[in-house]
Amino acid sequence: MPSMASSNSAQRQSNHNTDVNQLKKLKAEPFARRQNFEQHRKSLPIAAVEKVLLEEVRNNDTLIVVGETGSGKTTQLPQYLNNGGYCRDGGIIGITQPRRVAAVTVAKRVAEECGVALGQQVGYAIRFEDVTSRSTRIKYMTDGLLLREALLDSYLSKYSVIIVDEAHERTVHTDVLLGLLKTVQKTRSQGVSDAVNIDHREAKNGMLLEKHNGSEVASILKQCQGKKLSPLKIIIMSASLDARVFSEYFGGARAVHVQGRQYPVDILYTRQPETDYIDATLITIFQIHMEEGPGDILVFLTGQEEIESVERLVHERLPQLSESKRKLLTFPIFSSLPSEKQMKVFMPAPVGFRKVILATNIAETSVTIPGIKYVIDPGMVKVRTYEASTGIEPLIIIKTSKAQALQRSGRAGREGPGKCYRLYPESEFDKLKDSTTPEIKRCNLSNVILHLKALGIDDIIGFDFIEQPDRIAIIKSMELLFLLGALTEESKLSDPVGQKMARLPLDPIYSKALIIASQFNCLEEMLIVVAMLSVESIFYAPREKLEESRIALKSFASPQGDHLTLLNENFINSRSVKHARDIHSQIRRNAEQMGFHVTSCGDDLLPLRRCLAASFFLNAALKQPDGTYRALSSGLTVQIHPSSVLFRMKPDCIIFDELVRTNHNYIRNISRIDYLWLAELAPQCYALQE
DNA sequence: GAGCACTGC
Numbered sequence: 001m002p003s004m005a006s007s008n009s010a011q012r013q014s015n016h017n018t019d020v021n022q023l024k025k026l027k028a029e030p031f032a033r034r035q036n037f038e039q040h041r042k043s044l045p046i047a048a049v050e051k052v053l054l055e056e057v058r059n060n061d062t063l064i065v066v067g068e069t070g071s072g073k074t075t076q077l078p079q080y081l082n083n084g085g086y087c088r089d090g091g092i093i094g095i096t097q098p099r100r101v102a103a104v105t106v107a108k109r110v111a112e113e114c115g116v117a118l119g120q121q122v123g124y125a126i127r128f129e130d131v132t133s134r135s136t137r138i139k140y141m142t143d144g145l146l147l148r149e150a151l152l153d154s155y156l157s158k159y160s161v162i163i164v165d166e167a168h169e170r171t172v173h174t175d176v177l178l179g180l181l182k183t184v185q186k187t188r189s190q191g192v193s194d195a196v197n198i199d200h201r202e203a204k205n206g207m208l209l210e211k212h213n214g215s216e217v218a219s220i221l222k223q224c225q226g227k228k229l230s231p232l233k234i235i236i237m238s239a240s241l242d243a244r245v246f247s248e249y250f251g252g253a254r255a256v257h258v259q260g261r262q263y264p265v266d267i268l269y270t271r272q273p274e275t276d277y278i279d280a281t282l283i284t285i286f287q288i289h290m291e292e293g294p295g296d297i298l299v300f301l302t303g304q305e306e307i308e309s310v311e312r313l314v315h316e317r318l319p320q321l322s323e324s325k326r327k328l329l330t331f332p333i334f335s336s337l338p339s340e341k342q343m344k345v346f347m348p349a350p351v352g353f354r355k356v357i358l359a360t361n362i363a364e365t366s367v368t369i370p371g372i373k374y375v376i377d378p379g380m381v382k383v384r385t386y387e388a389s390t391g392i393e394p395l396i397i398i399k400t401s402k403a404q405a406l407q408r409s410g411r412a413g414r415e416g417p418g419k420c421y422r423l424y425p426e427s428e429f430d431k432l433k434d435s436t437t438p439e440i441k442r443c444n445l446s447n448v449i450l451h452l453k454a455l456g457i458d459d460i461i462g463f464d465f466i467e468q469p470d471r472i473a474i475i476k477s478m479e480l481l482f483l484l485g486a487l488t489e490e491s492k493l494s495d496p497v498g499q500k501m502a503r504l505p506l507d508p509i510y511s512k513a514l515i516i517a518s519q520f521n522c523l524e525e526m527l528i529v530v531a532m533l534s535v536e537s538i539f540y541a542p543r544e545k546l547e548e549s550r551i552a553l554k555s556f557a558s559p560q561g562d563h564l565t566l567l568n569e570n571f572i573n574s575r576s577v578k579h580a581r582d583i584h585s586q587i588r589r590n591a592e593q594m595g596f597h598v599t600s601c602g603d604d605l606l607p608l609r610r611c612l613a614a615s616f617f618l619n620a621a622l623k624q625p626d627g628t629y630r631a632l633s634s635g636l637t638v639q640i641h642p643s644s645v646l647f648r649m650k651p652d653c654i655i656f657d658e659l660v661r662t663n664h665n666y667i668r669n670i671s672r673i674d675y676l677w678l679a680e681l682a683p684q685c686y687a688l689q690e
Numbered sequence: 691g692a693g694c695a696c697t698g699c
Contacts, residue, residue, distance in 0.1 A: 099698080
């Protein structure tokens with residue numbers, strides 16, 4: 001790897017500087033820090049191509065930048081563009097990230113490098129947090145947030161450049177954003193002068209259409225009036241493997257490659273396929289521990305259950321080793337683990353000990369753990385899929401893609417040369433898919449459709465997605481939106497229901513529940529229920545204290561069902577509670593802005609259950625003689641999940657929030673309703689039989 | 691009487 005030499009020397013250089021700075025600390029700190037940043041910036045691989053990049057951006061409306069880990073593209077390119085004059089007329093350089101932490105940490109770093117206060121020239125915006133000001137010129141944000149902004153300003157007119165970072169991850173948000181940007185760019189470059197002259201009576205709902213002839217460019221928002229729209233530069237940043245996909249999508253856009261900076265990682269394969277990858281994992285952990293030099297081990301497993309069993313097995317075998325070799329510590333990490341426990345993986349091991357981190361996918365991109373020298377990759381991953389026929393989203397365990405295997409092995413080369421043990425033969429690696437199936441091909445599309453419709457894009461099947469979602473999945477989701485009253489018979493966004501639903505940052509069913517609750521005078525209560533349903537369970541039951549947590553839970557139980565239980569906080573996950581509170585205050589504000597009256601039904605919670613029936617009617621189920629339930633819309637036989645407060649009570653007619661398939665079809669978060677309410681409140685689905 | 695990968699608005 002040619003970049004290695006320069007990387008090492010750069011490191012020595014900066015260490016030397018740090019020492020010198022310590023001596024001058026009192027007098028010259030700000031200056032020294034700036035100088036340090038300057039040195040660091042110049043040492044990044046991307047610095048060598050600054051001029052080339054600026055020239056390519058000048059000559060091309062769309063550019064693909066391919067850069068591996070450590071190239072510096074995320075922090076540097078926006079600064080180059082700023083210096084290159086792309087903010088001159090008040091334009092903003094927007095950089096999107098799939099994850100919130102990335103947006104925040106990169107923005108902080110860049111503000112420091114620029115020597116400005118965060119939120120001034122450099123800022124960030126994520127849900128619940130807007131750290132920008134009128135002077136902000138470089139703005140980091142989540143891609144989902146930019147999509148929301150597009151609902152208010154469909155031209156994204158305040159941005160002169162939009163950089164879509166980590167595009168290879170292909171989240172739903174990224175894919176929808178790419179489609180939108182393509183349309184916006186076209187409109188801004190050719191339709192601008194026409195559009196500004198459009199008769200305003202034609203403009204409705206901030207329409208943004210793909211065709212730009214005559215009155216169809218009705219996409220004029222008030223804020224665009226009298227404003228001269230400048231062309232939009234789009235930059236797509238991606239890791240190397242799939243640059244061609246992006247280039248083709250943007251009409252053969254140019255791609256520039258930027259060298260990465262990573263330490264070399266030795267990849268080792270097994271000779272034969274493993275029949276039991278858990279056992280193979282265990283053997284590999286101990287093999288590394290006995291034979292290899294110091295350095296921590298990162299193991300990629302598929303879920304909590306595997307992590308806990310490997311942890312148990314390691315502890316069972318440890319006593320078989322000689323005493324001096326027992327210095328091995330395990331640390332689990334997965335997203336539902338409370339943050340205090342997650343934090344433990346970041347603590348350095350005591351002297352002489354080796355850490356083994358047992359992780360899910362969370363360690364692939366979301367969390368970077370220092371000290372990792374060895375990666376064990378069994379090659380499996382648990383993913384959510386979508387079955388259009390039933391609407392179920394089952395989790396299944398599948399083989400990783402090549403890109404994913406590469407990402408995992410890269411985790412061993414962040415601080416020095418490392419090793420990655422792939423627990424399958426090299427011939428198997430060659431058979432893996434190049435990249436992971438994009439999320440848009442395996443998820444429920446109702447929110448995507450609602451969003452596109454609100455942007456004025458009516459032809460969803462004809463929409464120019466980078467990868468077309470399944471036709472059946474589109475139709476299924478449109479059906480759902482129609483039954484909820486969000487779409488008209490002509491598949492247009494309905495006014496006001498569809499319009500209001502699109503404005504709320506929630507699942508369509510939850511938005512509908514808020515709209516109905518505002519009419520039934522129980523919005524106060526429904527805002528709480530919906531906020532709680534929108535987060536992972538706030539109840540946390542560690543295995544070792546299962547009984548205790550059950551007793552604590554019982555004191556909250558409402559005999560009317562789980563939704564009412566959520567209204568009534570000892571075994572509570574504080575991260576979930578905070579998240580629910582944030583969502584609650586956001587949607588309450590949204591509701592008020594939309595003119596909803598936030599009133600309470602007081603002690604009589606009957607109207608609340610009627611609202612639940614009126615919005616979750618597609619998730620209604622009837623008890624059958626054998627105590628199981630029949631889900632009315634899918635016809636599936638389902639069972640109440642044992643975690644439900646109604647598990648033993650088994651009311652005749654219920655609505656549920658979600659259906660999960662494990663050993664059985666389990667329904668979760670359930671409320672008792674009256675069967676007759678369905679015909680009364682959802683006649684579009686349930687006609688009374690004569 | 692069960693166990694759910696990861697994000698995001």
